[in-house]
Amino acid sequence: MNKKIMFPFAISTLALMLHGCGGESAKINGDPGKGVDGITSNTSCSITANDCLQFVMDYPIAGLNFDCSTDKVNHFATKLEGNIVTGACKLGDSVNFYIQGTEARKISLGTIKLDEIAKLKMATPPRIRLIDLAIAMTGKTPASLTMSDNTTRVAVALVKIFQGLGIERKDNTAGDIQPTELSKDKKDLLANISKDIGTQEFISGEYSSILKPWLNVDQVSDEQALALLTDLLNLSNTGVWQADLPITKAGGETTNTSSSATPRPDGFFGCNKEIYANCTKNSSNLLHSMGNFLLISDRQGYILGYGQQWRGPATITNDLVLAPYVLTTKVKPQKMQVNAQNTWFDQIGKMINSSQPLRFNLNNNAAEDLLLKQGKMINGTTIAGTESIYKQLNKLKDTDSIDPKVLGTWQQTIAGESYKGVIDIVRVNPSSYLAKDIFKTAANVEPKQSYIFPLYATLTFRFQDNAFPAVDMGIVIDEHGDIRTDIKPNATATDMSGICGTVKSVNADGTITDSNDQIQYRIGTTGATLFSTYDKSVSVKMILSNPKFGNVDGAMFGLNLTAGTGAKINIHNLLAGQASGINLTDFSNNTVTWSNTYAAYQLSYNQLYDDLKNDTERNKYVKPTDEERALAKRFSGTVSIKIADQGIPACNAIKVKS
Numbered sequence: 001m002n003k004k005i006m007f008p009f010a011i012s013t014l015a016l017m018l019h020g021c022g023g024e025s026a027k028i029n030g031d032p033g034k035g036v037d038g039i040t041s042n043t044s045c046s047i048t049a050n051d052c053l054q055f056v057m058d059y060p061i062a063g064l065n066f067d068c069s070t071d072k073v074n075h076f077a078t079k080l081e082g083n084i085v086t087g088a089c090k091l092g093d094s095v096n097f098y099i100q101g102t103e104a105r106k107i108s109l110g111t112i113k114l115d116e117i118a119k120l121k122m123a124t125p126p127r128i129r130l131i132d133l134a135i136a137m138t139g140k141t142p143a144s145l146t147m148s149d150n151t152t153r154v155a156v157a158l159v160k161i162f163q164g165l166g167i168e169r170k171d172n173t174a175g176d177i178q179p180t181e182l183s184k185d186k187k188d189l190l191a192n193i194s195k196d197i198g199t200q201e202f203i204s205g206e207y208s209s210i211l212k213p214w215l216n217v218d219q220v221s222d223e224q225a226l227a228l229l230t231d232l233l234n235l236s237n238t239g240v241w242q243a244d245l246p247i248t249k250a251g252g253e254t255t256n257t258s259s260s261a262t263p264r265p266d267g268f269f270g271c272n273k274e275i276y277a278n279c280t281k282n283s284s285n286l287l288h289s290m291g292n293f294l295l296i297s298d299r300q301g302y303i304l305g306y307g308q309q310w311r312g313p314a315t316i317t318n319d320l321v322l323a324p325y326v327l328t329t330k331v332k333p334q335k336m337q338v339n340a341q342n343t344w345f346d347q348i349g350k351m352i353n354s355s356q357p358l359r360f361n362l363n364n365n366a367a368e369d370l371l372l373k374q375g376k377m378i379n380g381t382t383i384a385g386t387e388s389i390y391k392q393l394n395k396l397k398d399t400d401s402i403d404p405k406v407l408g409t410w411q412q413t414i415a416g417e418s419y420k421g422v423i424d425i426v427r428v429n430p431s432s433y434l435a436k437d438i439f440k441t442a443a444n445v446e447p448k449q450s451y452i453f454p455l456y457a458t459l460t461f462r463f464q465d466n467a468f469p470a471v472d473m474g475i476v477i478d479e480h481g482d483i484r485t486d487i488k489p490n491a492t493a494t495d496m497s498g499i500c501g502t503v504k505s506v507n508a509d510g511t512i513t514d515s516n517d518q519i520q521y522r523i524g525t526t527g528a529t530l531f532s533t534y535d536k537s538v539s540v541k542m543i544l545s546n547p548k549f550g551n552v553d554g555a556m557f558g559l560n561l562t563a564g565t566g567a568k569i570n571i572h573n574l575l576a577g578q579a580s581g582i583n584l585t586d587f588s589n590n591t592v593t594w595s596n597t598y599a600a601y602q603l604s605y606n607q608l609y610d611d612l613k614n615d616t617e618r619n620k621y622v623k624p625t626d627e628e629r630a631l632a633k634r635f636s637g638t639v640s641i642k643i644a645d646q647g648i649p650a651c652n653a654i655k656v657k658s
Helices: 132-138 151-169 182-193 199-204 220-236 276-280 323-329 387-393 547-552 598-608 626-632
Strands: 052-057 065-068 079-081 084-092 095-102 106-113 239-243 269-271 287-297 302-315 334-341 358-360 370-374 409-414 419-421 426-427 455-463 469-477 482-485 502-505 513-514 524-532 536-543 568-570 583-585 590-597 638-641
Touching: 079 502, 106 132, 106 419, 132 151, 132 199, 132 220, 151 199, 151 220, 239 302, 269 276, 276 419, 287 323, 287 334, 287 419, 287 524, 287 536, 302 323, 302 358, 302 524, 302 536, 302 598, 334 358, 455 547, 469 547, 583 638, 598 626
Parallel strands: none
Antiparallel strands: 052 084, 065 095, 079 084, 095 106, 239 287, 239 426, 269 287, 269 419, 287 302, 302 334, 358 370, 370 409, 409 419, 455 469, 455 638, 469 482, 482 524, 502 513, 524 536, 536 568, 568 583, 590 638
């Protein structure tokens, strides 16, 4: 079996490489106290340099002024690059954000300490959020977003300014996140306001009247701005969440205490002992538990997906506990499903909510769910499970103390045993705004204009093993850019196409009841829009994880973790007025391959069992069932897309705003 086919996403967190890309600054002449003139750069350093940190603004506002604390001469401004707005300063800098033209009048937007955003260069540049700017201005982190909180009031004011600028330029409508620019000419007009604006003016609301000669911020209500602030938090939290097996975790009773040694991640590992260090010490009834997963967080704040778990006796030879990973060659994998959840992560504080942990379900008994209990997101990408990794990612000394609550931990009580352990999680591939020229909705087009989303379609899954018939699955990419199923009543195992239901209610378990009284499931989200002459696409990532999906339960594609695993839907023909002809390809315009990691791990176990030489050896293992052998054959295939049945009025692919 080709392991590249079996495990296309089987990469370790160790593969999260530190990197940058090119850029340079230009010298700016003039007295900063008299205004800013001649900005030509969005970086104070070459972003390929090890000490240069590129950052992304969560609201795509280009032309936003900033100064880097280690550069006493130059001024900079954010710049739109592809689907993101970026800037860069040296690691450890303090970054002062503001809006200012060639005159002295100024809107102060706070000073961010980059160390509080990211202390290391990672593969995914960290995001500076509007809420981060507001926190920097007030010095207080809100527990939740409410207009009675001063930090929230500041953040709402920033939203209203950026939204108002976009509306004035016709870049966006109220409530729609689109890139906009603070042009030099617009910033120069700040000379017309009567006084500078800072934290107190934002908190009091006085900024609105002061800005009247320059911008009407009342085009966006506080309620709209607050909703959009929540959308921005959700957007910054999107991505693919990955946890790995304890590939590098050593066995035995010794630990690496050398301060010069590079810490190795423990992955997703634990045991049935109260003290984690005892998981690799010889003791009676030592049971190991480990796992891995791939999850998707979407634009509405939900997370979904699944993983695998291996549980069983530790392997002990000559009183020495062997490396935990060996357990994967001894026991079957078990599927751990994440039903869509949206309260497990505090997006403002970037912490797992201990009171509402992320739940992985292995059976129908919620009391036996595996719970992710705690952990803090650092450098915008990583939850560390051990002190050594946390300190490495935060550039701390071995002697520095840390709050244990920042470390990723999990616990589970199942089959009469209580387990607990640690977990390292990496989040990559966050989503971007969806350009209105491609992602057309009723909210961002004018009356009498056509729009496309929500877009109803049918995915057709084919299997590498032709013994399994193809499966049709109805889906809808909704007006938010998230993807759910659209399965008709009386669906069959091979025909789960839809009749284009709308949302009737959102249920507590994350499912949706549609207008046909059918339960629908969240299965993915969009990443960004892509534009060329004949390719106007929306990138997508999907994980199907529910027994309802039958033979395609566990199928995933578009996660873009390795070469060739991205996916996009080209809607060029729809935008040209043709209500058919969409296609699904990878980023090289080839057929999309889907994978099922649970099936692939089951296949690996089956092969291991079948390769055993005699019954004596086989009796040490649990024989694969017929169902498990069938599952293992469904580890991969291809997937294509077509527009939903246009004979059903609700399925119209091209709609006109009334």
